[in-house]
Amino acid sequence: MAPAQREQLIKRFERDSLTPPRSNDMNSEQNRKESTGQTGEPLAIQFRQFCLAYRGPKGKPLLQVLQDVSLSIRPGEFITIVGPSGCGKTTLLRVVAGLLVQEEDDVVITGSLRVFDMAPLEAKRQRTFAFTFQNPVLLPWRTVRQNVALPLEITHESETPDSQQIDAMLSMVGIGDFSCSMSAQLSGGMQQRVNLARALVQEPRILLMDEPFGSLDEVTRERLNFELLRIHRLKKQTILFVTHNLTEAALLADRVLVLSKRPSTIREVLPIGLPEERTDDTLLSPEFLAHVRRVRDVFTREETAT
Amino acid sequence: MAPAQREQLIKRFERDSLTPPRSNDMNSEQNRKESTGQTGEPLAIQFRQFCLAYRGPKGKPLLQVLQDVSLSIRPGEFITIVGPSGCGKTTLLRVVAGLLVQEEDDVVITGSLRVFDMAPLEAKRQRTFAFTFQNPVLLPWRTVRQNVALPLEITHESETPDSQQIDAMLSMVGIGDFSCSMSAQLSGGMQQRVNLARALVQEPRILLMDEPFGSLDEVTRERLNFELLRIHRLKKQTILFVTHNLTEAALLADRVLVLSKRPSTIREVLPIGLPEERTDDTLLSPEFLAHVRRVRDVFTREETAT
Amino acid sequence: KGRKGTTGPGTTPEITKVSVRMKWFFAGTMTGWFAGKEEGIFKQHGIDLTINPGGPDNNSVKLVAAGTDLFGVAGADEVLLGRAKGIPVVAIGVLFKESPICFIAKEAKGVRTPADWAGKTVEVSYGSNAEVEYRALVAKFNVQNIKEVPYTFNLIPFIEDKVDVSVAYRMDQVVTLQRKGIALSIITAKEHGINPYGDVVITTEKTLQERPELVRQFMSAVVESQRWAIQHTSVAVEHLVSQTGSTLKADNEGAVWQATVPFLVADGGAEAIGVMSTGRWNETATILVDYAKLDPTTDVKKAFVNIIAAK
Amino acid sequence: MRRVLPAVAFIVLVLAVWEGVVKLFHVPEYLLPAPSIVLHRLVGMNSVLLAHTSITAMESALGFALGTVFGILLAVAFVHSRTMEMGVYPYAIALKTVPIVAIAPLLIVWFGNGILPKVIVSAIISFFPVVVNTTKGLRNVDAEAFDLFDSMSASRRQVFFKLRVPSSLPYLFAALRISSTLAVIGAIVGEFSGADRGLGFFIMISSHRLETVDMFVGILLSSLLGILFFYSVALIERLVIPWGRGKIGEAG
Amino acid sequence: MRRVLPAVAFIVLVLAVWEGVVKLFHVPEYLLPAPSIVLHRLVGMNSVLLAHTSITAMESALGFALGTVFGILLAVAFVHSRTMEMGVYPYAIALKTVPIVAIAPLLIVWFGNGILPKVIVSAIISFFPVVVNTTKGLRNVDAEAFDLFDSMSASRRQVFFKLRVPSSLPYLFAALRISSTLAVIGAIVGEFSGADRGLGFFIMISSHRLETVDMFVGILLSSLLGILFFYSVALIERLVIPWGRGKIGEAG
């Protein structure tokens, strides 16, 4: 696709956006005390003394994964999550998305978790979330394009979803040329980008992203980072974004959540006090580098993964 | 497992190593001209004007992936490979490992590729390779421990492989506590570490690693980087290591291979002139940082992924 | 098997293991066989008998010809048709001297002669001697407009009035139906002058030739057994029931056996059980030539050997 | 050509051995006729056999279709309701295990003398593999893919049609391969207990008349019919699941 | 308890409706006896029935074992050699489609009067689902896992036992569920043509004698036998594939 044409499609996609931009301004809210409903609008996500443990096989003890997590996330916030391997980041996202519930799964949960003042299951039912899983999970019987179209088919209950929006998304993640390929013919990084595109077309209120750029090269990753920021500025979704790249964590976030090793508690929540519009230059600014260093310091104070 | 015990196991594993340390010294060889058999010993891997294209579905044109690759790798060399997403890194490893052959797969290959002066298929037959795939590919019906034991069962044709070696490996990658778990109960990063352990117990002449540390946090990644270097110093395997982390690429490598976007050619082969023994301090040395900058420069000269 | 049977005269007769294949599932019609076995009549003749069941899929002619069973019970028609196809079986005695086949209708339907079949639904047992007799009767009465449906070896369609006329063994299903209180009108071929032999005892030409003494002993035992069972009805039927896994009911099978006896003793009474005549065999063959495409050049004389009469 | 060569080679071998054995041991024709004689007879009586075969083919096809549809519906019900499954599965097995021959007369009483009872026998015999395999297949969904649909809060309908159904196709087609031949058996068994046409009738009447050669012709035709059904299903499978072709061993 | 409740509820419902229909429409006993009568009879004739049932059970079990072993061996051969598959598959289908009833006399000629011919009929009927599903299962290997084994240059044997076999187990067990009930059918069909004991014999005699109640007792027992076989297989499956339990829908 020619670049001009691509630009046009992306514009169209933005114009046709269904979610009206929300009015909260990150920077001014940054310093307010966190609490429910202070702005009249409910919090996007609220954990209170939340604990989660997996029941193992019989006879084995519980595996405590999340321990006493308390956290309030305002609508429109971009939270990045870092933590040692196996500490419970994926578990955290899954429990927010209502994919892990005490009644159905082998877990023990205490404390409370509300999503827009609803139980996660209810929020899921209202199609609040889009989830990019750690594995791309593409359906092998669908082409790349059909995979991206899937959420639209599901939410609009239509078999012929708006094709321009999909094309725009595919070309944004750089796999427009492969839109008719079967997913087994894509490289690992390409599959991850399809996974991303599939989540973005959903235009959810909350975007849960589990290491979405883990197998991308630095250049592609950076480009997609800025694309994601641009989309976030536009749509003001609430985003939970798990990453192992601390630079990425600092670049994207309003706040960086640093988890300790298992059983995971919140080690620290680091606000990133940068202007909302971040550019290539941000990456080189001493202010930004200081933030990255702080994240790294907090993180490495942790021992390594268990 | 107590750290002391762990140390002991690792020592034992090193002592029992089957591969005798090879005699070539990387640093002195670094400046020699590449050519076959100059040292009397055959090259580990040699590409000559190698091209590879995937045959698409009928009617569609070929997808040229590797174009005119010429490269000689000496035994014991540690090569890291970087390149844009989808450029053909995985393809390159697969073709070296004899997993992609013109006769059996839908590919068109021209040029030559020799592994220890053998065709890749022959080298595979002689159990030259261990491969860590981009996906961990753990067998769901085996516990973590049994997954790691698999290559030993296969190469020694025994059902009761040396358990201490496996334990040492598992505790090295930090999942000793989970050795009896089923693989579905591991986090993404933990699965990747099992994948790594499984490759290392094989003690191969050539180790092919496809983004083995992609979903690990920085601390764990760094620790494993040094472990890998230590093992490499000891066993002198030839290693091809794909990564998207340019720091990692420079830290590990004797030479960094930078691929261009598809159709992929070798953009540059950057020798890393650092002492073989690399430590935490290496990461901060200006010399090293200069190397990383060079890799990044070459890499970003490339346009982004297609 | 059974090579010991050819011992010379004078020595005490050794016991020979022998099996006989019935034409059908075990039923009261076979009471004589089981009685003879249980009362030691076959033993006395030097025979250790095994009685094997038949059934709709189990062709005794084939099994005897193949040597699986040394003896068998088959329809006279099967013997002739089989021989015409080169199957070397011979009848060595007759059991049912009249055809056991009859055509039944419920009393109320007013079916008295084959002529009444016109416009009725009739079950036809394709490929069997029942079809032969049916065709013969239809031809003789020149009946038109019959709606033929395939026979299912089961009485339920008949009872449920899905069909008007069915085919049955006179001593078997007819008895069962009557005991259930169903009034029947019965047509036989015999009453219209068509009278072939029914079931006969068979063996192969080879056995007959090589072990004539064994064959003689066997037939003697068969005849003696039938006589004994005719005289001791209730004990005989108990033997039948006990030897067939207690699945059969003594009262029903007793009635069946009583209805069977007239077919055994026809043509000469109890004295002549098992004895065949050339005339009746020729009559049987003629019917088959006319209605079952039996090769007219078939040598009927070779199809049977009157073991009993020869005694 | 390459694909049929082994089959042809094998049949030639089998026929040669069979013919040899028959000739060598003088196996009588009424017991086991030589293949040459069977084939000769087959060629000689085209039109009669064609009529019988086509009737059986029709019954089998209808029974197969009915059994498949019913089997799929039952599997769908099972997957949607565990209670339904617990409640009904044992009776599906029981129905399956009822000896058809025993209830054939009942079928004739209920469904008459036409092809309907044969179609029903064929359907009863062929539905069971479809139930078992399809239930398994509809359940055998990748847990991560299920999470994906769940995260989008897809309706049960959508999960069913967009995830379960495609995932179950390999199982379904394995079942159809099994059922396709069972359907032919079913039609023939149905014909055994009361028919005046069809291959089952032809086989039975030949058996009664001691026409062993004819019986073998009938058996041969019913086997061919089974093979035809089987490969038709295999062909459809190739068209419907192209993405499954990449699986290991399908190519080699 | 929770697991059997729906089944019990369903059977109670079915029996109630059946009993009601029989009473209401005065269905004669020889056509369709009321369940109360059937159950009463069943209770009353324990020892005779036990003997018949255990014989059929033994024949079925042997036939099932034989069919399964043979089916697995054939599937293994198919997976190892495409030529073998091309050559033999059509004849496996043909064998499967041969109407057993037609070759029953041959079986008796070859295998005598004991339980052997029944075991063989049972084996022939039950081997086919095993062949089809196991072939599919052994082929349905994850391409990446295959690459893993290939990269270690595992021998065919190792790929087979360590990869193909575990991958194929869900398919194999689906097949065994199907085959287990087929094996019971097979034994009963085998008994129909020439047996002097067993449930098939009992059903046949009862049917022939219009002892419809007895016939239903026999049918009931054969169904129970089928259910017993089926759930035994299901139980073994639970023990053998614990890792498969995580699959979606198995739990819900």
Ligand SMILES: Nc1ncnc2c1ncn2[C@@H]1O[C@H](COP(=O)(O)OP(=O)(O)OP(=O)(O)O)[C@@H](O)[C@H]1O
């Ligand atoms: N089996 C296949 N059939 C057709 N095309 C393929 C196949 N496998 C890979 N490709 C194509 O080959 C190209 C290179 O793929 P490859 O997996 O080697 O990339 P990569 O460099 O490993 O990328 P990544 O960093 O994203 O893993 C991609 O464009 C991909 O679409």
Ligand SMILES: Nc1ncnc2c1ncn2[C@@H]1O[C@H](COP(=O)(O)OP(=O)(O)OP(=O)(O)O)[C@@H](O)[C@H]1O
């Ligand atoms: N289904 C499960 N059953 C039992 N334990 C589980 C299950 N899923 C995850 N765990 C355990 O919970 C812990 C946290 O897992 P989780 O996937 O949340 O980690 P993570 O932070 O996402 O790690 P990574 O960075 O490696 O992806 C791990 O120790 C893992 O073994």
Ligand SMILES: Cc1ncc(C[n+]2csc(CCO)c2C)c(N)n1
């Ligand atoms: C001893 C005896 N032999 C056969 C039958 C079965 N039978 C009933 S009617 C009929 C004629 C149609 O083929 C046949 C063979 C029987 N009931 N009793």
Ligand SMILES: [Mg+2]
């Ligand atoms: Mg994770």
Ligand SMILES: [Mg+2]
């Ligand atoms: Mg790759």
